[in-house]
Amino acid sequence: MRNPVELSKAYRLLNHGPTVIVSAAHGGRRNAMAAAWAMPLDFAPPKVAVVLDKSTFTRTLIEGAGTFALNVPCRALADATFALGSTSGRDEADKIGHLGLATFDATAIDAPLLEGCVAWLECRLLPEPHVQQAYDLFLGEVVAAQADARVFTDGRWHFGPGQDELRTLHHIAGGAFFTVGDALQARLPR
Amino acid sequence: MRNPVELSKAYRLLNHGPTVIVSAAHGGRRNAMAAAWAMPLDFAPPKVAVVLDKSTFTRTLIEGAGTFALNVPCRALADATFALGSTSGRDEADKIGHLGLATFDATAIDAPLLEGCVAWLECRLLPEPHVQQAYDLFLGEVVAAQADARVFTDGRWHFGPGQDELRTLHHIAGGAFFTVGDALQARLPR
Structure with missing residues (x-):
């Protein structure tokens, strides 16, 4: 179940x-x-930063639309995430559909959100032409967010027993990923 | 053992x-x-981005020095990492020393590197006054890097049995951290 965040x-x-x-x-x-x-x-307001290479078709779409979404994939989507990072949509009619990935509509912007991810942030581009051009760095304001209620509630991620397939991915290189591991609570010195 | 990266x-x-x-x-x-x-x-050349709030003393030092280091802490340093994120060095003679943390000299810049971390990136500030002021966003070029050879070799992290204390930290909120978990290799569709 997807809950608003x-x-x-x-x-x-x-x-x-x-x-x-x-x-x-x-x-x-x-x-x-x-x-x-x-x-x-x-x-508050929440903002994000993301690096988008000039060769990517997604960047071209974002520059046109002025909006984008960040989907947070999980272990069950590792192969799809690798595939989405390994081919360009510029030369294909519909890379998302070609990979057999299902989407649903965003709530506040016009962007496809990917089924099977565990969180979704809908963003409005904050135009900063200099850093976009010089560093491929894109900034956005988050205007809506949702998460999978099985692993994110009350503002916190929590991955329990039997939820390994829902753990987030952290890219190493070449399609090798870490999944997120155990949680711990640090203590301050007395 | 620290190896150059x-x-x-x-x-x-x-x-x-x-x-x-x-x-x-x-x-x-x-x-x-x-x-x-x-x-x-x-x-290449490697660059990094980091958000530094205007209230932080470290930001003041970076603006003066034009250089900074990113130290990558591990589970064994979770309490120290939380403490370093919970108090300001502005009002204290030496926050690092007060917390009992040992340092060693950087190789290419003048900045203290923290013993017990698992990687260190020495950076030269890339001055971008507009995004520094508007977004607290600081960009840097990495001029030297080292890592703990027990968990990073040949350009890859690898956390094996008995190395849980060396796993990297990923902040949730309020001193709760995930440690990095297991690795997997994604596969591309045929």
Whole structure:
């Protein structure tokens, strides 16, 4: 079940550094790509930063639409995440459909959200032409967020027994990923 | 044992999204702070991005020195990482020393590197006043990198049996961290 995430807690979806899938739609085309380089940028209003290479078709769509989504994939989607990061949608009619991936509509923007992910952040591009051009760095404000209620509730991720397939992915290189591991609570010195 | 990491592989140290400790020195002062919002920005030359709140003393030192280091802490340093993220060095003579943390000298810049971490990236600030001011976003070029040879060799992290204390930290909130979990290899469709 997908639950809305309050915007003040949306940064928590990315705080632990998962690999994301960036999706966008514009002018009758849609696409999605994997991106290991994404992070929160602010709490309230929540903002994010993501690196999008100039060669990517998703970047072209985002520049046209002014909106994008960050989908947080899990272990069950590892092969799909690798595939989305290994081929370009520029030369294909519909990379998402070709890979057999199901999508659903975003709530606040026009972008495909990927079924089977465990969180989704819908973003409005914050145009910063200099850093986009010089560093391929794109900034966005999160305008809506959802998460899979099995593993994210009350603003916290929690992966329990039997939920290994729902653990987030953290890219190493070449389609090798870590999944997120155990949680611990640090203590402050007396 | 600390091994140099070739610059073309330095992005791998952050690719899986660990929480970092940012350290810097300037004008006879030094400091370090925890930062969950850091990521690679480019491969070669390697670049990084990190969010530094205006209230932090480490940011003041970085603006003065023009250099900073990203230290990658591990489970054994969870309490220290939480402490470094919970107190300011602005009002203290030496937060690092007060917490009983040992340091060693960086190789290419003037910044304290923290003993017990599992990787270290030495960076030269890439001045971008607009995004620093508007978004607290700091960009840097990595000029030297090292890693703990027990868990990072040939450009790859590998956490084996008995190395749980060396696993990287991924901040959830309020001093709760995930440690990085198991690795898997994704497969492309035929």
